[in-house]
Amino acid sequence: MNYVSTRGQAPTLSFNEALTTGLASDGGLYVPEQWPVVSAEQMLAWRSLDYVALSVEVMALFTGDTISREDLGAMASRAYADFAHPAKAPLVQLDHNQWILELFHGPTLAFKDFALQFLGQLFDHVLLKSGERRVIVGATSGDTGSAAIEAVRGLSQVELFMLHPAGRVSDVQRRQMTTVTDANIHNIAVDGDFDDCQRLVKSMFNDAAFRDEMSLSAVNSINWARVAAQVVYYFHAALSLGAPQRTVSFAVPSGNFGNVFAGVVAREMGLPVEQFVVGSNTNDILTRFFASGTMAANEVTPSITPSMDIQVSSNFERLLFEMTGRDASTVRQWMESFSATGKFSVSADQYASLSTLFQAGSLTDEQTRAEMHRLYQQSAYLIDPHSAIGTSVARDARRPDTPMIVLATAHPAKFPDAVNSATGVHPELPSRVSHIMAAEEHFGQAPADLIFLQQHIRTVLST
Numbered sequence: 180m181n182y183v184s185t186r187g188q189a190p191t192l193s194f195n196e197a198l199t200t201g202l203a204s205d206g207g208l209y210v211p212e213q214w215p216v217v218s219a220e221q222m223l224a225w226r227s228l229d230y231v232a233l234s235v236e237v238m239a240l241f242t243g244d245t246i247s248r249e250d251l252g253a254m255a256s257r258a259y260a261d262f263a264h265p266a267k268a269p270l271v272q273l274d275h276n277q278w279i280l281e282l283f284h285g286p287t288l289a290f291k292d293f294a295l296q297f298l299g300q301l302f303d304h305v306l307l308k309s310g311e312r313r314v315i316v317g318a319t320s321g322d323t324g325s326a327a328i329e330a331v332r333g334l335s336q337v338e339l340f341m342l343h344p345a346g347r348v349s350d351v352q353r354r355q356m357t358t359v360t361d362a363n364i365h366n367i368a369v370d371g372d373f374d375d376c377q378r379l380v381k382s383m384f385n386d387a388a389f390r391d392e393m394s395l396s397a398v399n400s401i402n403w404a405r406v407a408a409q410v411v412y413y414f415h416a417a418l419s420l421g422a423p424q425r426t427v428s429f430a431v432p433s434g435n436f437g438n439v440f441a442g443v444v445a446r447e448m449g450l451p452v453e454q455f456v457v458g459s460n461t462n463d464i465l466t467r468f469f470a471s472g473t474m475a476a477n478e479v480t481p482s483i484t485p486s487m488d489i490q491v492s493s494n495f496e497r498l499l500f501e502m503t504g505r506d507a508s509t510v511r512q513w514m515e516s517f518s519a520t521g522k523f524s525v526s527a528d529q530y531a532s533l534s535t536l537f538q539a540g541s542l543t544d545e546q547t548r549a550e551m552h553r554l555y556q557q558s559a560y561l562i563d564p565h566s567a568i569g570t571s572v573a574r575d576a577r578r579p580d581t582p583m584i585v586l587a588t589a590h591p592a593k594f595p596d597a598v599n600s601a602t603g604v605h606p607e608l609p610s611r612v613s614h615i616m617a618a619e620e621h622f623g624q625a626p627a628d629l630i631f632l633q634q635h636i637r638t639v640l641s642t
């Protein structure tokens with residue numbers, strides 16, 4: 180299986196190359212040259228597989244012959260070993276034909292563990308084979324940082340530098356990162372905001388000499404392997420509820436659109452999906468797109484669902500590529516227009532075809548709290564604010580005959596203040612995580628200055 184760029188002007192890469200490259204050199208995103216197709220018979224056979232075994236089957240379709248099945252099996256076992264629930268991604272019934280897919284039983288209590296735990300294993304495997312070492316740099320406003328750290332801690336071929344804005348991430352989120360003691364993990368508190376952190380990471384990648392000197396890599400959500408690992412839980416949930424004979428729908432609280440796009444991939448591969456319902460907070464660029472066919476960026480407004488405070492949904496480019504029948508030059512024009520003017524529009528036909536598959540809705544913080552309250556009153560189910568956006572938009576858009584599966588993306592204890600103010604209940608951190616509140620923290624500090632940071636990274640690596 181080879182990988183091509185959504186903008187059509189970057190080299191075709193193998194799975195392993197796409198894994199360690201991340202963003203394509205033409206600014207596009209890598210996707211498989213064609214979608215692997217899974218027959219109904221194959222899906223029926225998959226029904227008997229547990230989560231880890233299913234992840235091997237799905238990932239093998241994307242890795243092709245670059246990684247042996249035996250190696251993939253070992254990686255999948257290690258990737259999901261630290262999940263607290265034996266089913267890894269259990270379904271919980273909320274109401275008739277309404278389900279929650281709990282994706283927060285991983286080590287950092289958010290769905291990002293599903294992709295990043297596998298990605299860490301893949302990186303180590305591929306780099307051990309080639310004898311390379313990589314320096315991963317990333318910026319985080321919360322969930323991504325801890326999930327990436329948990330995924331690569333202790334790996335021999337990888338050093339990770341994670342930048343977070345000093346004083347601007349929650350206590351739980353910071354401690355999940357800074358209490359990790361493995362020698363290959365380096366946290367840096369940057370004197371600035373999240374945008375400063377992201378800008379610094381971008382500048383390091385744009386500095387070709389530094390990029391080559393360090394062999395920089397990224398693990399952000401545009402990495403194809405992250406999307407691939409997320410495809411698994413769409414199959415797993417739908418097969419549990421009767422697919423392929425039964426069609427299902429999904430509702431997904433969205434930011435970068437990586438999670439929804441994994442569902443779109445499952446559907447391209449043959450999984451019968453009727454609807455995708457996309458949820459946003461007041462940073463509702465996706466909702467406005469699905470209401471109009473025009474993508475137009477606004478300022479980011481902080482909300483009680485910080486992991487969805489995003490105005491540019493980078494993975495949406497992969498959907499545009501599919502929707503145009505893989506017309507890379509049209510995608511390129513739209514993306515150029517978006518970066519020059521902050522907007523672009525699709526044609527009426529393209530919009531009509533998207534509208535049958537996708538519905539979207541957005542919630543204010545007040546509406547999100549009301550939904551959390553409602554669910555707690557009705558079912559005694561404590562839900563995190565991101566996932567509550569999912570249950571709310573699902574209820575508005577669902578068709579009663581089709582099972583609706585809402586993806587719960589974070590554990591309520593990750594956002595205790597929002598949960599408490601909505602329900603009056605303080606969600607306790609699971610005991611396997613609670614030690615972080617007393618453990619010693621380790622992090623460096625830096626001004627929002629590129630030269631300083633580059634020197635800091637060199638110094639840390641040479642000691």
Ligand SMILES: *Cc1c(COP(=O)(O)O)cnc(C)c1O
Nearest residue numbers: 433434435436437438486588589
């Ligand atoms: C990252 C994240 C999201 C958004 O996921 P995307 O793949 O960026 O759309 C939603 N909820 C939580 C809790 C997250 O951490």
